Amino acid sequence: MRRRPLLTALCALAYLFMLGPILLVVAVAFSGGDTIHFPPEGLSLKWFGKALSQHSFTSALGTSVLVATGATLLALLVGVPLALAVQRGRLPGRRVIEALCLSPIVVPELVVGLALYQQLMVGLRVTALGTLMIGHAVLLIPYAVRVTGASLAMADPMLEEAARGLGAGPVTAFFRVTLPVLAPGILSAGLLSFITSFNNVPLSLLLTGPGTTTLPVEMLHYVEFSFDPVVAAVSTLLLALTVAVAVVTERLIGFNKVFGR
Amino acid sequence: MVNPVELDGVTREFGGVTAVQDLDLTVPEGKFTALLGPSGCGKTTTLRMIAGYLAPTRGRILLDGAEATRLPPERRNLGMVFQSYALFPHLTVAKNVAFGLRMRKAGREETRRRVGEALELVGLSHLAERRPRELSGGQQQRVALARAIVIRPSVLLLDEPLSNLDARLRVQMRQELLNVQRETGVTAVLVTHDQDEALELADLMVILRDGRLEQLGHPRDVFPAPASRFVAEFLGYENFLTVPGHGPVTIRPEYVRVLAAGEEPPGGTLLSGTAARVTYRGTDCLVAVRAGDQTVLGTTAAEIRPGDEVRVLLPGDRLIHLPENAPVPATAGDTR
Numbered sequence: 170m171r172r173r174p175l176l177t178a179l180c181a182l183a184y185l186f187m188l189g190p191i192l193l194v195v196a197v198a199f200s201g202g203d204t205i206h207f208p209p210e211g212l213s214l215k216w217f218g219k220a221l222s223q224h225s226f227t228s229a230l231g232t233s234v235l236v237a238t239g240a241t242l243l244a245l246l247v248g249v250p251l252a253l254a255v256q257r258g259r260l261p262g263r264r265v266i267e268a269l270c271l272s273p274i275v276v277p278e279l280v281v282g283l284a285l286y287q288q289l290m291v292g293l294r295v296t297a298l299g300t301l302m303i304g305h306a307v308l309l310i311p312y313a314v315r316v317t318g319a320s321l322a323m324a325d326p327m328l329e330e331a332a333r334g335l336g337a338g339p340v341t342a343f344f345r346v347t348l349p350v351l352a353p354g355i356l357s358a359g360l361l362s363f364i365t366s367f368n369n370v371p372l373s374l375l376l377t378g379p380g381t382t383t384l385p386v387e388m389l390h391y392v393e394f395s396f397d398p399v400v401a402a403v404s405t406l407l408l409a410l411t412v413a414v415a416v417v418t419e420r421l422i423g424f425n426k427v428f429g430r
Numbered sequence: 431m432v433n434p435v436e437l438d439g440v441t442r443e444f445g446g447v448t449a450v451q452d453l454d455l456t457v458p459e460g461k462f463t464a465l466l467g468p469s470g471c472g473k474t475t476t477l478r479m480i481a482g483y484l485a486p487t488r489g490r491i492l493l494d495g496a497e498a499t500r501l502p503p504e505r506r507n508l509g510m511v512f513q514s515y516a517l518f519p520h521l522t523v524a525k526n527v528a529f530g531l532r533m534r535k536a537g538r539e540e541t542r543r544r545v546g547e548a549l550e551l552v553g554l555s556h557l558a559e560r561r562p563r564e565l566s567g568g569q570q571q572r573v574a575l576a577r578a579i580v581i582r583p584s585v586l587l588l589d590e591p592l593s594n595l596d597a598r599l600r601v602q603m604r605q606e607l608l609n610v611q612r613e614t615g616v617t618a619v620l621v622t623h624d625q626d627e628a629l630e631l632a633d634l635m636v637i638l639r640d641g642r643l644e645q646l647g648h649p650r651d652v653f654p655a656p657a658s659r660f661v662a663e664f665l666g667y668e669n670f671l672t673v674p675g676h677g678p679v680t681i682r683p684e685y686v687r688v689l690a691a692g693e694e695p696p697g698g699t700l701l702s703g704t705a706a707r708v709t710y711r712g713t714d715c716l717v718a719v720r721a722g723d724q725t726v727l728g729t730t731a732a733e734i735r736p737g738d739e740v741r742v743l744l745p746g747d748r749l750i751h752l753p754e755n756a757p758v759p760a761t762a763g764d765t766r
């Protein structure tokens with residue numbers, strides 16, 4: 170450490186740069202004052218109380234959880250079989266399918282959103298909630314395919330054959346061997362999808378309507394008109410949630426398996 | 431008596447490539463059969479067709495006398511040991527071994543007992559609760575073996591099971607493999623490209639060349655009498671000569687005596703030449719002799735230096751006659 174003062178300084182700066190704003194927000198959330206101001210004036214939990222009692226936030230939180238959960242499940246339901254088919258299957262045009270299901274990463278979200286808005290909400294009269302879920306799912310499928318595919322590529326394709334040879338039919342072999350071996354990959358794909366959906370703004374912005382708003386969009390609307398620490402309190406709660414998810418993941422399967430292997 | 435495995439005119443093509451061509455093979459019960467041949471000759475393809483992972487393009491496969499050509503692997507009751515072991519990473523050693531028994535709906539008590547026996551047989555009882563990734567290569571190999579034999583398969587199939595082990599362990603595991611086979615009396619089919627492995631383990635040696643059967647028999651019958659230059663080369667013969675009065679022959683260098691000038695020949699065919707290379711081997715010297723347009727490898731106890739004029743003695747009873755032109759299968763070799 171002593172021998173590399175420049176590196177140490179750079180690291181400290183990087184940490185400050187990344188964590189500074191977050192710490193500021195957290196500090197402001199505990200403020201006793203009435204405006205977003207640093208250093209906070211006094212200490213209180215009143216903004217948390219206000220955030221939790223404000224119906225627009227709690228209902229947006231409910232919508233966000235619902236949308237993220239539904240979209241994640243949808244994305245896994247489509248993405249995992251797609252990953253299996255692309256990697257293990259012999260279907261023609263696998264490359265095209267793979268490219269197709271990765272395309273939402275490339276297409277601007279606003280374009281996807283507008284298309285969905287026109288087709289689903291206006292055209293087919295799907296509810297805002299349904300459209301949000303489908304829209305987010307479209308966005309999440311590439312992640313699901315990629316993360317699941319990566320752990321599938323790592324698994325020995327002979328495992329299924331070994332199971333078959335030992336007397337398992339194709340379905341049993343899938344549920345007893347393929348799926349358990351893929352479980353950590355699927356779980357990490359799910360977590361990544363959930364968080365991505367939960368934090369999404371551009372797509373949600375287009376697809377939310379009165380009564381159906383996701384939390385990030387609601388927060389965005391809120392800061393347009395108000396300048397009190399309620400938003401900081403909400404952000405702090407989100408931060409706590411994210412950290413909790415991370416800790417649980419670490420406890421359950423370990424980060425090295427989710428992000429490493 | 432029914433044979434555990436019978437291949438009847440089995441052919442397998444991949445696109446334009448014929449991997450196995452018109453193969454007839456009967457695997458004897460309770461014996462160790464080795465499929466031997468150079469890389470790409472169709473060994474794995476043959477084994478995978480027996481196991482049911484690949485369907486033959488033509489021909490029939492009989493298991494225990496019953497038609498099994500289209501039977502899926504899970505209904506063949508065979509035990510397969512893969513080159514990569516293919517142990518289930520999410521299960522403990524004991525559960526890996528128990529997998530086949532669970533699929534057969536064996537009772538809890540019976541499963542426990544048989545898994546215990548199988549692990550004991552391969553000497554791994556103390557590692558029953560470990561995960562595969564916590565084992566060495568040799569230990570994983572043993573788990574794979576235990577997992578395959580615990581179901582009492584009608585045939586044990588092994589695809590180059592020892593090729594991932596280092597040289598010393600490989601030789602040791604050979605013996606253990608043989609012990610397990612002898613102890614359980616299971617019919618075994620081993621795929622290998624290592625002739626020493628086949629010689630040591632096999633009761634029946636099946637040599638494949640470009641997807642076709644080249645020679646077949648007990649190692650003691652095949653080794654001293656290779657039927658073609660291909661087999662001879664594969665078994666490590668190095669002298670391929672045309673000897674006046676004998677035609678094309680092969681002979682192991684150990685039986686060729688190199689005589690220094692003045693040494694009295696005891697009788698046999700003699701060739702004259704020049705020592706080109708002399709390699710000291712402790713008990714004797716290996717000498718490469720240029721005799722006319724051929725090179726003969728032989729041994730000597732005498733002092734011979736490169737450049738010396740020597741004579742080479744080929745004992746008639748050690749010469750192995752090779753067919754003038756062994757039938758060359760016009761298959762995979764051309765299309766590949």
Ligand SMILES: Nc1ncnc2c1ncn2[C@@H]1O[C@H](COP(=O)(O)OP(=O)(O)OP(=O)(O)O)[C@@H](O)[C@H]1O
Pocket residue numbers: 444445447448449467468469470471472473474475476623762766
């Ligand atoms: N799935 C496949 N698709 C196309 N060609 C194949 C396939 N499997 C095998 N082959 C071809 O069939 C031939 C025999 O292959 P096989 O794997 O049976 O050889 P092998 O004797 O097991 O060789 P090795 O000792 O290298 O394992 C080879 O020419 C190979 O390229």
Ligand SMILES: [Mg+2]
Pocket residue numbers: 473474475
């Ligand atoms: Mg092979």
